[in-house]
Amino acid sequence: MHHTHLDAAGHPRPQLVRDPDWRDLSGPWGFAHDDADLGRRARWMDPGVTAPFTATITVPYPPESPASGIHDTGLHPVVWYRRTVDLTRPAAGRRLLLHFGAVDHRADVWLDGRPVGHHEGGHTGFTCDLTDAVDHDGPHEIVVRAEDQPLDPTQPRGKQDWRRDPHVIWYHRTTGIWQPVWLEEVPDEHLTRVHWTPDIAHARVHCQVRLNHWPDGPRSLTVRLALGERILAEQRIRTDQRETAFDITVPALRHGQDLDDLLWTPEHPHLVDATVTLDDAEGAPLDHVTSYLGLRDIGWNDGLFLLNHKPYFLRFALQQGYWPDTHLAAPAEALRRDAELAKEIGLNGLRVHQKIEDPRFLYWADRLGLLLWEEMPSAYAFGTTTVERVTREWTEAVTRDLGHPSIMAWIPVNESWSVPNPADVPAQRHFMDALYHLTKALDPSRPAVSNDGWEISQADIWGVHDYTQDAATLRRRYGHAALRQGELREQWPGAKRVTLDGAGYHQQPVVLSEFGGATFEPAAGEEWFGYDTVASQKEFADRLSGLVSAAVDSGLAGFCYTQFTDTLQETNGLLTAERAPKLPVAELRAVLTRTRPASG
Incomplete structure (x- = not known):
């Protein structure tokens, strides 16, 4: 049988698909909060123990989300899941695998009370081999315990808030199972x-x-x-x-x-x-x-990005990968639709921000043609535990995703999060630089950035975050050919210096990797976050056009507008949280695809 990449559509692991068909375990599971952390001692994982599981959750939506059926946004560090499934003992020479796309943050899995798997890291997947635990045909009980400490700043958490309610640029937590759970029968050697x-x-x-x-x-x-x-x-x-x-x-x-x-x-x-x-x-x-x-090369030289050895200007937006009803988990068809919308409004890429995205989104970016920056969700406190956790999980993410043609850059740290003082604390700068070198050891074929936004040290891209709302200021800072030699005239466009002492310039492209951020004036009493307000659609269009034009006419190698969609109180998107464009699509497309004047 001749298979094509189209067979991968919807598959939870699109770059490694085998027959026979996989079995999706999405849907209703028994669910319990365990705030006192009693479940282990009370043996909730044992067969027939149903009493604690009084609620029903819809997997893979996190319990904080409305779509899960739980919709409890409180601080619950431990949750449990239970589901009865009919299983058939694998034939000789075959094995039965249970796959989890992502469980935030630490997971333990049992089958009929027997431990079959453990994983730490809330954004990457893992597999449990059930073969030896399936001793009969018929019903079996899968139990999952997930621990996600909301107050732990050494846990890679990205934009998930450590406070009870979302504030500033942080959102509701995504606890427990939030990507597909699925069964697959495989050969003994595979x-x-x-x-x-x-x-x-x-x-x-x-x-x-x-x-x-x-x-x-x-x-x-x-x-x-x-x-x-x-x-x-x-x-x-x-x-x-x-x-x-x-x-x-x-x-x-x-x-x-x-x-x-x-x-x-x-x-x-x-x-x-x-x-x-x-x-x-x-x-x-x-x-x-x-x-x-995908047959393609990513390169950089003379301050330019090179795609297949030709200059290529990046037209990106910041993508949070968050939906009102499902949070970090994606509702059906949403991953494809986001990729389609990005293309429709004239973008050629997205910076997936503080999230390791579902491989099904990477598939749609590959298939529809969208470049991506992949970025590690940050921890917030520096220390040995942070180093251990980030290093392990980032290694898993890079090695999982490096075959996708859409991914064109790796970003292990954003805006000095988890390394708040790299200029003064040598260990923090060593960590940033080590993550850069680790990334390049795992995948030397793509650019990597030790720290995006400011305080750049080791980096193949100099990514600058600059939220000035004045197009003339942008032009003054970046509208000069000297950018191609790494000269950043304004050293403090954001909260900190752009580069650390000793950061060598080796013809890296300079990208305005966050800018814009205007929001419509909120209603009285409405909670919101943005970098400035606009009073009308026309003012929004003028602001967007002025800033994007300044970025396009500059010596920059690309831009990344903040942001693709509104996300909770962060209402500075090109689209609403429901994915409705804030300007007519044709108007957005005209602004975002504007080219440099011929003389430039």
Whole structure:
């Protein structure tokens, strides 16, 4: 059967899909708050213990959200889930896996009272192997305990508020399960990771493959790449390792004048279908998965971003990935719709802010053509625990997502959050720089930024946050060719210096990575946050046009407007929280796609 990337639509793990179909466990689960943390001692995980689970929650929506059916925004550090599912014992040579897309922040999982999994990190997924715990066909009980300490500043929390109610730029918490829960039956020996890193200049794709355990003998891996019906490459290698990395030659990339139908760009997001087959030494099949990739290179030089070795100006907005009824979890079709809306209003990218987004959103960005910056949700206090947690979770995020063509930059720290004094505390600057180097060790193919917004140290992009509402001021600060040599005339456009002492300039692009932020004048008594108010649609249009024009006419390599949609009290979006444009789409598009004058 010929599979294409279209088969990945809606799959919770779109770059590693296998037959037979996966089983979605979204829907009603038993639910309980455990504010006194009694559940472990009272053995709530044991079979038949139903008394505590008096409420019903709709997974995967967090209990703080209306869509969950719980809608309790109070401070509840421990929650429990329970669901009875009919399971069939896997046949010999097969395994049954239970996948969690994300559980915030620490999760323990039991099947019929037997521990089957543990994970810490609220924004990345994990897998539980149920095989040995399924001793009969029929009903089984899955129980999940999630601990999410709302007052812990060393926990990577992003924009989730540590106070009871949202304030300034922080929002309701997202506790517990907030991404898909799903079952999958797999071969006993199977692929757990397939990564793609294209290298257009050298007409090849670098592939990394990982197995679930060390093989007991030689294995064959066959990779096939196709664009529609056109076979681009087919390669077979032999390995006896659990993890294997190799290069796949793509001869079609050698024809330098015939690349438009091959290369991925936001304007032409061509996706290459991939299959990976794992066989034993005798050629007997062990596993078969479908995947996809985009053939594109990300680069930077002379103060410019380069997409496929050509200058490319970034037209981004800040994306919080938050919805009124479901919070950080996404309602049905919302991930696709956000990508479509961004394209419709003229953006070529989004900076996903303080959130590791659901892989299904990355799929739609890949398929529809949208560049993304991926950013680690911050902790708020520096210390050993923060270092341990952020390092572990960021490593999981980067290694999960590095095969997506849409992702063009990694941002481990934002605005010195968790490192409030890197200029004066050497350990904090070492942490920032270490995260940059860790990111580059995991993925040297993309730019990385130690700290976006200000106090830049190690960085392939100099991202500046500047909320001046005066277009003339923006032009004075950034409208000069010297930006291409890293000269930032205004060293304090935000709360702190743009660069730290010793931050070397090596032709990095300078991007206005947060600006704008105007909101319509709120009603009397309405709680709101923005950087300025406008009184009418015309004033909003004039403000937006003036600021964007100043950014486009500058020596900058791109801009990122704050923000894509309103989010709770932060009402400074281009769209409302319900995704309604605040100006006619054609007008927004005209402003956001404005090009530099010919003389520029």
